[in-house]
Amino acid sequence: MHNLLRFIKINQFLLLFLVIEGFSVFLLLKNNSYQANTVIKFSTQYTGFIHNYTAIFSNYIALKETNNYLINENAKLHALLKNETSFVDSTLIKNKTFSYQSAKIINNSINKRNNFITLNKGAKHGIKEGMGVVTHNGVIGIIHSVSENYSIVISLLHRKSSVGIKMIKNNHNGILKWEGFDYTTANITNFPNHLLINKGDTIITNNHSIVFPEGINIGSIADFEKDEEGYYNVKVALFEDFNQLNFVYVIHSTEAEEQQNLEMKITDE
Protein backbone atom coordinates (compact mmCIF):
# COMPACT_ATOMS: atom_id res chain seq x y z
CA MET A 1 0.00 0.00 0.00
CA HIS A 2 2.79 2.37 0.97
CA ASN A 3 4.67 1.49 -2.19
CA LEU A 4 1.57 2.03 -4.28
CA LEU A 5 1.05 5.50 -2.82
CA ARG A 6 4.69 6.33 -3.45
CA PHE A 7 4.41 5.10 -7.02
CA ILE A 8 1.36 7.33 -7.55
CA LYS A 9 3.15 10.29 -6.02
CA ILE A 10 6.24 9.89 -8.19
CA ASN A 11 4.28 9.39 -11.39
CA GLN A 12 1.41 11.77 -10.68
CA PHE A 13 2.06 13.88 -13.77
CA LEU A 14 2.08 10.88 -16.07
CA LEU A 15 -0.98 9.33 -14.41
CA LEU A 16 -2.97 12.54 -14.53
CA PHE A 17 -2.00 12.93 -18.18
CA LEU A 18 -3.20 9.41 -18.93
CA VAL A 19 -6.50 10.02 -17.15
CA ILE A 20 -7.23 13.31 -18.89
CA GLU A 21 -6.04 12.12 -22.30
CA GLY A 22 -8.05 8.93 -21.90
CA PHE A 23 -11.12 10.99 -21.12
CA SER A 24 -10.53 13.14 -24.22
CA VAL A 25 -10.20 10.11 -26.45
CA PHE A 26 -13.32 8.64 -24.86
CA LEU A 27 -15.21 11.84 -25.72
CA LEU A 28 -13.82 11.72 -29.22
CA LEU A 29 -14.87 8.15 -29.92
CA LYS A 30 -18.19 8.58 -28.19
CA ASN A 31 -19.19 11.56 -30.29
CA ASN A 32 -17.58 11.00 -33.66
CA SER A 33 -18.84 7.92 -35.41
CA TYR A 34 -16.27 8.08 -38.22
CA GLN A 35 -13.35 7.88 -35.78
CA ALA A 36 -15.08 5.17 -33.74
CA ASN A 37 -15.74 3.16 -36.89
CA THR A 38 -12.13 3.35 -37.96
CA VAL A 39 -11.03 1.99 -34.59
CA ILE A 40 -13.58 -0.83 -34.76
CA LYS A 41 -12.57 -1.66 -38.32
CA PHE A 42 -8.93 -1.78 -37.31
CA SER A 43 -9.52 -3.92 -34.24
CA THR A 44 -11.88 -6.33 -36.01
CA GLN A 45 -9.01 -7.41 -38.22
CA TYR A 46 -7.18 -8.76 -35.18
CA THR A 47 -9.99 -9.85 -32.89
CA GLY A 48 -11.63 -11.56 -35.85
CA PHE A 49 -8.46 -13.55 -36.39
CA ILE A 50 -8.58 -14.87 -32.82
CA HIS A 51 -12.31 -15.53 -32.90
CA ASN A 52 -11.82 -17.46 -36.12
CA TYR A 53 -9.57 -19.96 -34.36
CA THR A 54 -11.87 -20.47 -31.39
CA ALA A 55 -14.70 -20.90 -33.86
CA ILE A 56 -12.91 -23.84 -35.48
CA PHE A 57 -13.11 -25.62 -32.11
CA SER A 58 -16.71 -24.83 -31.34
CA ASN A 59 -17.54 -25.72 -34.92
CA TYR A 60 -16.33 -29.26 -34.40
CA ILE A 61 -18.23 -29.66 -31.15
CA ALA A 62 -21.40 -28.32 -32.73
CA LEU A 63 -21.30 -30.64 -35.74
CA LYS A 64 -24.30 -32.61 -34.57
CA GLU A 65 -26.52 -29.58 -34.11
CA THR A 66 -25.35 -28.16 -37.41
CA ASN A 67 -26.35 -31.34 -39.16
CA ASN A 68 -29.81 -31.24 -37.65
CA TYR A 69 -30.16 -27.63 -38.60
CA LEU A 70 -29.23 -28.34 -42.20
CA ILE A 71 -31.57 -31.32 -42.40
CA ASN A 72 -34.43 -29.15 -41.18
CA GLU A 73 -33.62 -26.48 -43.65
CA ASN A 74 -33.37 -28.99 -46.48
CA ALA A 75 -36.76 -30.36 -45.59
CA LYS A 76 -38.19 -26.91 -45.64
CA LEU A 77 -36.71 -26.13 -49.04
CA HIS A 78 -38.10 -29.37 -50.42
CA ALA A 79 -41.52 -28.45 -49.15
CA LEU A 80 -41.22 -25.06 -50.80
CA LEU A 81 -40.26 -26.61 -54.12
CA LYS A 82 -43.37 -28.79 -54.09
CA ASN A 83 -45.62 -25.92 -53.29
CA GLU A 84 -44.29 -23.78 -56.12
CA THR A 85 -47.27 -23.03 -58.31
CA SER A 86 -46.92 -23.71 -61.99
CA PHE A 87 -48.81 -20.69 -63.26
CA VAL A 88 -47.51 -17.16 -63.19
CA ASP A 89 -49.82 -14.47 -61.96
CA SER A 90 -48.60 -10.93 -62.39
CA THR A 91 -49.72 -10.04 -58.87
CA LEU A 92 -47.63 -12.87 -57.44
CA ILE A 93 -44.36 -12.05 -59.13
CA LYS A 94 -41.93 -10.91 -56.48
CA ASN A 95 -40.73 -7.46 -57.24
CA LYS A 96 -37.24 -7.86 -55.87
CA THR A 97 -34.51 -10.38 -56.43
CA PHE A 98 -32.17 -11.31 -53.65
CA SER A 99 -28.87 -13.09 -53.73
CA TYR A 100 -27.81 -15.25 -50.79
CA GLN A 101 -24.39 -15.96 -49.40
CA SER A 102 -23.65 -18.17 -46.41
CA ALA A 103 -21.40 -17.04 -43.58
CA LYS A 104 -20.36 -18.43 -40.26
CA ILE A 105 -20.77 -16.65 -36.95
CA ILE A 106 -17.48 -16.45 -35.08
CA ASN A 107 -18.52 -14.18 -32.24
CA ASN A 108 -21.93 -13.41 -30.80
CA SER A 109 -23.46 -11.90 -27.71
CA ILE A 110 -27.01 -11.85 -26.39
CA ASN A 111 -26.66 -10.48 -22.89
CA LYS A 112 -25.98 -6.81 -23.58
CA ARG A 113 -28.38 -4.02 -24.42
CA ASN A 114 -26.70 -3.58 -27.80
CA ASN A 115 -25.46 -6.84 -29.25
CA PHE A 116 -23.16 -7.35 -32.20
CA ILE A 117 -22.26 -10.46 -34.17
CA THR A 118 -19.01 -11.08 -36.03
CA LEU A 119 -19.06 -13.03 -39.29
CA ASN A 120 -16.14 -14.77 -40.97
CA LYS A 121 -16.70 -13.10 -44.32
CA GLY A 122 -15.83 -9.57 -45.31
CA ALA A 123 -15.20 -7.16 -48.14
CA LYS A 124 -13.16 -9.81 -49.98
CA HIS A 125 -16.28 -11.96 -50.29
CA GLY A 126 -18.41 -9.11 -51.55
CA ILE A 127 -20.05 -8.17 -48.28
CA LYS A 128 -20.94 -4.51 -47.92
CA GLU A 129 -22.32 -2.32 -45.17
CA GLY A 130 -26.11 -2.33 -44.96
CA MET A 131 -26.73 -5.85 -46.24
CA GLY A 132 -29.25 -8.02 -44.39
CA VAL A 133 -28.44 -11.13 -42.39
CA VAL A 134 -31.03 -13.91 -41.98
CA THR A 135 -31.45 -17.58 -41.24
CA HIS A 136 -34.31 -19.75 -42.45
CA ASN A 137 -36.28 -19.00 -39.31
CA GLY A 138 -35.53 -15.44 -38.54
CA VAL A 139 -34.03 -12.07 -39.20
CA ILE A 140 -30.60 -11.75 -37.55
CA GLY A 141 -29.52 -8.20 -38.30
CA ILE A 142 -27.82 -5.78 -40.65
CA ILE A 143 -24.14 -5.52 -41.56
CA HIS A 144 -22.63 -2.59 -39.68
CA SER A 145 -19.00 -2.52 -40.74
CA VAL A 146 -16.76 -4.60 -42.93
CA SER A 147 -13.04 -5.32 -42.90
CA GLU A 148 -11.07 -7.34 -45.41
CA ASN A 149 -11.97 -10.77 -44.01
CA TYR A 150 -14.59 -10.14 -41.33
CA SER A 151 -17.76 -8.18 -40.83
CA ILE A 152 -19.77 -6.98 -37.87
CA VAL A 153 -23.55 -7.30 -37.73
CA ILE A 154 -25.88 -5.16 -35.67
CA SER A 155 -27.95 -7.91 -34.12
CA LEU A 156 -31.74 -7.72 -33.97
CA LEU A 157 -31.00 -7.59 -30.25
CA HIS A 158 -29.87 -3.96 -30.46
CA ARG A 159 -31.42 -0.71 -29.33
CA LYS A 160 -31.46 0.76 -32.83
CA SER A 161 -32.55 -2.22 -34.89
CA SER A 162 -36.09 -2.27 -36.20
CA VAL A 163 -37.62 -4.62 -38.75
CA GLY A 164 -40.70 -4.10 -40.88
CA ILE A 165 -43.08 -6.99 -40.22
CA LYS A 166 -46.63 -8.11 -40.96
CA MET A 167 -49.05 -10.70 -39.68
CA ILE A 168 -49.68 -13.59 -42.03
CA LYS A 169 -53.33 -13.65 -41.05
CA ASN A 170 -54.42 -10.17 -42.12
CA ASN A 171 -51.32 -8.65 -43.74
CA HIS A 172 -51.23 -5.85 -41.21
CA ASN A 173 -47.85 -4.09 -41.14
CA GLY A 174 -45.89 -3.15 -38.07
CA ILE A 175 -42.40 -2.58 -36.72
CA LEU A 176 -40.52 -5.02 -34.55
CA LYS A 177 -38.07 -3.77 -31.95
CA TRP A 178 -36.11 -5.34 -29.15
CA GLU A 179 -36.59 -3.86 -25.71
CA GLY A 180 -33.71 -5.58 -23.99
CA PHE A 181 -33.24 -8.27 -21.35
CA ASP A 182 -34.82 -11.33 -22.95
CA TYR A 183 -33.20 -12.66 -26.12
CA THR A 184 -36.14 -14.91 -26.96
CA THR A 185 -38.76 -12.18 -27.33
CA ALA A 186 -39.13 -8.92 -29.21
CA ASN A 187 -41.89 -6.31 -29.19
CA ILE A 188 -44.35 -4.68 -31.57
CA THR A 189 -45.89 -1.48 -30.28
CA ASN A 190 -47.69 -0.03 -33.28
CA PHE A 191 -50.57 -2.47 -33.88
CA PRO A 192 -53.80 -0.49 -33.39
CA ASN A 193 -56.10 -2.28 -30.98
CA HIS A 194 -59.09 -2.69 -33.31
CA LEU A 195 -57.22 -5.56 -34.95
CA LEU A 196 -58.12 -9.08 -34.02
CA ILE A 197 -54.99 -10.84 -32.89
CA ASN A 198 -54.51 -14.13 -31.15
CA LYS A 199 -51.72 -15.85 -29.34
CA GLY A 200 -49.80 -17.96 -31.80
CA ASP A 201 -50.32 -15.75 -34.86
CA THR A 202 -47.25 -15.88 -37.07
CA ILE A 203 -45.23 -12.77 -37.86
CA ILE A 204 -43.14 -12.49 -41.04
CA THR A 205 -41.17 -9.73 -42.73
CA ASN A 206 -43.12 -7.39 -44.97
CA ASN A 207 -42.21 -6.21 -48.45
CA HIS A 208 -41.38 -2.60 -47.61
CA SER A 209 -37.80 -3.27 -46.72
CA ILE A 210 -35.00 -3.04 -49.24
CA VAL A 211 -32.77 -5.10 -46.99
CA PHE A 212 -34.88 -8.17 -46.29
CA PRO A 213 -37.06 -10.14 -48.70
CA GLU A 214 -40.73 -10.60 -47.94
CA GLY A 215 -41.92 -13.61 -46.00
CA ILE A 216 -39.02 -14.52 -43.72
CA ASN A 217 -40.39 -16.09 -40.57
CA ILE A 218 -39.76 -14.09 -37.44
CA GLY A 219 -41.84 -15.42 -34.59
CA SER A 220 -45.27 -15.94 -33.16
CA ILE A 221 -47.30 -13.79 -30.83
CA ALA A 222 -46.69 -14.94 -27.29
CA ASP A 223 -48.61 -12.36 -25.36
CA PHE A 224 -50.38 -9.04 -25.89
CA GLU A 225 -52.11 -6.33 -23.93
CA LYS A 226 -53.86 -3.08 -24.80
CA ASP A 227 -52.25 0.16 -23.74
CA GLU A 228 -53.98 3.50 -23.08
CA GLU A 229 -53.11 5.09 -26.41
CA GLY A 230 -55.07 2.69 -28.56
CA TYR A 231 -52.30 0.29 -29.45
CA TYR A 232 -51.43 -3.24 -28.57
CA ASN A 233 -48.22 -4.00 -26.82
CA VAL A 234 -47.39 -7.31 -28.46
CA LYS A 235 -44.71 -9.73 -27.33
CA VAL A 236 -43.32 -11.91 -30.08
CA ALA A 237 -41.55 -15.17 -29.32
CA LEU A 238 -38.72 -15.34 -31.84
CA PHE A 239 -38.34 -18.56 -33.78
CA GLU A 240 -34.59 -18.19 -33.96
CA ASP A 241 -32.60 -18.99 -30.86
CA PHE A 242 -29.97 -16.25 -30.85
CA ASN A 243 -27.94 -18.18 -28.32
CA GLN A 244 -27.30 -21.05 -30.72
CA LEU A 245 -26.70 -19.26 -33.97
CA ASN A 246 -24.09 -20.89 -36.14
CA PHE A 247 -24.59 -20.30 -39.83
CA VAL A 248 -26.36 -17.35 -41.40
CA TYR A 249 -27.11 -16.03 -44.86
CA VAL A 250 -26.04 -12.59 -45.93
CA ILE A 251 -28.57 -11.32 -48.42
CA HIS A 252 -28.23 -8.64 -50.95
CA SER A 253 -31.00 -7.19 -53.03
CA THR A 254 -29.76 -6.55 -56.53
CA GLU A 255 -32.33 -3.83 -57.00
CA ALA A 256 -32.03 -2.21 -53.60
CA GLU A 257 -29.93 0.62 -54.90
CA GLU A 258 -32.39 1.41 -57.66
CA GLN A 259 -35.29 1.54 -55.22
CA GLN A 260 -33.28 3.63 -52.78
CA ASN A 261 -32.31 6.13 -55.45
CA LEU A 262 -35.90 6.46 -56.58
CA GLU A 263 -37.13 6.98 -53.03
CA MET A 264 -34.38 9.50 -52.34
CA LYS A 265 -35.99 11.79 -54.90
CA ILE A 266 -38.97 12.25 -52.62
CA THR A 267 -36.94 13.25 -49.61
CA ASP A 268 -34.88 15.67 -51.66
CA GLU A 269 -37.92 17.75 -52.46
Added chain:
Amino acid sequence: MNKLYFKYLSLLPIYILLQVLVLNQVLFSAYINPFLYILLIISLPLKTPKWFLLVYAFLLGFFIDLFSSSLGFHSTASVLIAFLKPLISKITIPYNILGEMDKISLQKIGAKAYITFSLLLILIHNSCLFALEHCTFNFTILSKVISSSIITLIIILITQLFIWNKK
Protein backbone atom coordinates in the same frame (compact mmCIF):
# COMPACT_ATOMS: atom_id res chain seq x y z
CA MET B 1 0.32 31.22 -7.39
CA ASN B 2 -3.36 32.13 -6.99
CA LYS B 3 -2.71 35.23 -9.05
CA LEU B 4 -1.44 33.03 -11.85
CA TYR B 5 -4.53 30.81 -11.79
CA PHE B 6 -6.81 33.81 -11.80
CA LYS B 7 -4.98 35.52 -14.64
CA TYR B 8 -4.92 32.49 -16.90
CA LEU B 9 -8.50 31.46 -16.18
CA SER B 10 -9.68 34.98 -17.05
CA LEU B 11 -7.68 34.86 -20.28
CA LEU B 12 -9.42 31.59 -21.21
CA PRO B 13 -12.76 33.02 -22.46
CA ILE B 14 -11.02 35.79 -24.40
CA TYR B 15 -8.84 33.41 -26.35
CA ILE B 16 -11.64 30.90 -26.87
CA LEU B 17 -13.95 33.52 -28.31
CA LEU B 18 -11.16 34.95 -30.43
CA GLN B 19 -10.44 31.47 -31.75
CA VAL B 20 -13.98 30.32 -32.50
CA LEU B 21 -15.52 33.59 -33.61
CA VAL B 22 -12.67 35.06 -35.63
CA LEU B 23 -9.90 32.61 -36.47
CA ASN B 24 -12.08 29.59 -37.18
CA GLN B 25 -13.90 31.66 -39.79
CA VAL B 26 -10.68 32.82 -41.44
CA LEU B 27 -9.45 29.98 -43.60
CA PHE B 28 -6.28 30.82 -45.49
CA SER B 29 -6.37 29.27 -48.97
CA ALA B 30 -9.50 27.28 -48.08
CA TYR B 31 -8.16 24.85 -45.51
CA ILE B 32 -5.46 26.34 -43.31
CA ASN B 33 -6.86 27.11 -39.89
CA PRO B 34 -4.55 28.92 -37.45
CA PHE B 35 -4.84 27.91 -33.79
CA LEU B 36 -3.94 30.92 -31.70
CA TYR B 37 -5.18 29.37 -28.46
CA ILE B 38 -2.01 27.25 -28.24
CA LEU B 39 -0.29 30.49 -27.19
CA LEU B 40 -1.89 30.17 -23.75
CA ILE B 41 -0.32 26.76 -23.19
CA ILE B 42 3.02 27.93 -24.59
CA SER B 43 3.18 30.99 -22.38
CA LEU B 44 2.40 29.28 -19.06
CA PRO B 45 5.43 29.74 -16.73
CA LEU B 46 7.92 26.91 -16.32
CA LYS B 47 7.03 26.38 -12.66
CA THR B 48 3.28 26.09 -13.18
CA PRO B 49 1.96 23.16 -11.11
CA LYS B 50 1.75 20.24 -13.48
CA TRP B 51 -1.82 19.35 -12.62
CA PHE B 52 -2.87 22.90 -13.50
CA LEU B 53 -1.05 22.66 -16.82
CA LEU B 54 -2.95 19.52 -17.80
CA VAL B 55 -6.36 20.56 -16.51
CA TYR B 56 -5.99 23.99 -18.08
CA ALA B 57 -5.04 22.50 -21.45
CA PHE B 58 -8.00 20.14 -21.24
CA LEU B 59 -10.45 22.95 -20.45
CA LEU B 60 -9.09 25.04 -23.28
CA GLY B 61 -9.38 22.25 -25.82
CA PHE B 62 -12.74 21.15 -24.49
CA PHE B 63 -14.33 24.56 -24.97
CA ILE B 64 -12.88 24.96 -28.45
CA ASP B 65 -14.34 21.53 -29.23
CA LEU B 66 -17.72 22.50 -27.85
CA PHE B 67 -17.90 25.44 -30.22
CA SER B 68 -16.90 23.38 -33.23
CA SER B 69 -19.47 20.74 -32.12
CA SER B 70 -17.08 17.82 -32.33
CA LEU B 71 -15.90 16.71 -28.90
CA GLY B 72 -12.45 15.33 -28.19
CA PHE B 73 -10.20 16.55 -31.01
CA HIS B 74 -8.72 19.76 -29.60
CA SER B 75 -8.72 18.52 -26.01
CA THR B 76 -6.71 15.43 -26.96
CA ALA B 77 -4.18 17.48 -28.92
CA SER B 78 -3.76 20.22 -26.33
CA VAL B 79 -3.47 17.84 -23.38
CA LEU B 80 -0.76 16.04 -25.34
CA ILE B 81 1.30 19.21 -25.83
CA ALA B 82 0.75 20.21 -22.20
CA PHE B 83 2.21 16.85 -21.23
CA LEU B 84 5.22 17.24 -23.54
CA LYS B 85 5.82 20.90 -22.70
CA PRO B 86 8.14 20.41 -19.67
CA LEU B 87 10.29 18.01 -21.69
CA ILE B 88 10.51 20.28 -24.74
CA SER B 89 11.22 23.35 -22.64
CA LYS B 90 14.18 21.50 -21.12
CA ILE B 91 15.63 20.88 -24.57
CA THR B 92 15.00 24.22 -26.21
CA ILE B 93 14.99 26.96 -23.57
CA PRO B 94 18.47 27.96 -22.32
CA TYR B 95 19.12 27.22 -18.67
CA ASN B 96 18.65 29.99 -16.06
CA ILE B 97 17.39 32.54 -18.54
CA LEU B 98 13.87 32.62 -17.09
CA GLY B 99 12.61 33.41 -13.62
CA GLU B 100 10.45 30.71 -12.08
CA MET B 101 7.19 32.56 -12.44
CA ASP B 102 7.96 34.50 -15.63
CA LYS B 103 5.71 33.61 -18.49
CA ILE B 104 7.45 32.27 -21.53
CA SER B 105 7.55 35.05 -24.10
CA LEU B 106 9.50 36.24 -27.09
CA GLN B 107 11.40 39.03 -25.38
CA LYS B 108 12.36 36.89 -22.36
CA ILE B 109 13.98 33.95 -24.08
CA GLY B 110 14.96 35.41 -27.43
CA ALA B 111 13.65 34.83 -30.91
CA LYS B 112 15.64 31.70 -31.74
CA ALA B 113 14.69 29.73 -28.62
CA TYR B 114 11.11 30.95 -28.72
CA ILE B 115 10.58 29.98 -32.34
CA THR B 116 12.03 26.45 -31.95
CA PHE B 117 10.12 25.93 -28.70
CA SER B 118 6.74 27.05 -29.99
CA LEU B 119 7.17 25.53 -33.44
CA LEU B 120 7.82 22.11 -31.90
CA LEU B 121 4.69 22.34 -29.76
CA ILE B 122 2.59 23.63 -32.66
CA LEU B 123 3.81 20.85 -34.96
CA ILE B 124 2.97 18.17 -32.39
CA HIS B 125 -0.42 19.73 -31.73
CA ASN B 126 -1.33 20.01 -35.40
CA SER B 127 -0.11 16.53 -36.35
CA CYS B 128 -2.11 15.02 -33.49
CA LEU B 129 -5.20 17.02 -34.42
CA PHE B 130 -5.16 16.28 -38.15
CA ALA B 131 -4.20 12.66 -37.69
CA LEU B 132 -7.20 12.22 -35.40
CA GLU B 133 -9.48 14.08 -37.78
CA HIS B 134 -8.54 12.02 -40.83
CA CYS B 135 -7.61 8.78 -39.07
CA THR B 136 -4.58 8.33 -41.33
CA PHE B 137 -1.29 10.05 -41.88
CA ASN B 138 -0.05 10.66 -45.41
CA PHE B 139 1.61 13.32 -47.52
CA THR B 140 -1.49 15.51 -47.94
CA ILE B 141 -2.00 15.62 -44.21
CA LEU B 142 1.69 16.32 -43.64
CA SER B 143 1.52 19.29 -45.98
CA LYS B 144 -1.61 20.46 -44.20
CA VAL B 145 0.15 20.16 -40.84
CA ILE B 146 3.20 22.09 -42.02
CA SER B 147 1.31 24.92 -43.72
CA SER B 148 -1.10 25.27 -40.81
CA SER B 149 1.78 25.25 -38.29
CA ILE B 150 3.63 28.00 -40.12
CA ILE B 151 0.56 30.23 -40.25
CA THR B 152 -0.13 29.54 -36.57
CA LEU B 153 3.48 30.39 -35.68
CA ILE B 154 3.32 33.66 -37.61
CA ILE B 155 0.10 34.67 -35.88
CA ILE B 156 1.54 33.77 -32.47
CA LEU B 157 4.68 35.84 -33.17
CA ILE B 158 2.58 38.79 -34.28
CA THR B 159 0.51 38.54 -31.08
CA GLN B 160 3.72 38.47 -29.06
CA LEU B 161 5.07 41.62 -30.72
CA PHE B 162 1.75 43.30 -30.21
CA ILE B 163 1.72 42.57 -26.46
CA TRP B 164 5.37 43.58 -26.15
CA ASN B 165 4.89 46.96 -27.85
CA LYS B 166 2.00 47.80 -25.63
CA LYS B 167 4.10 47.51 -22.47
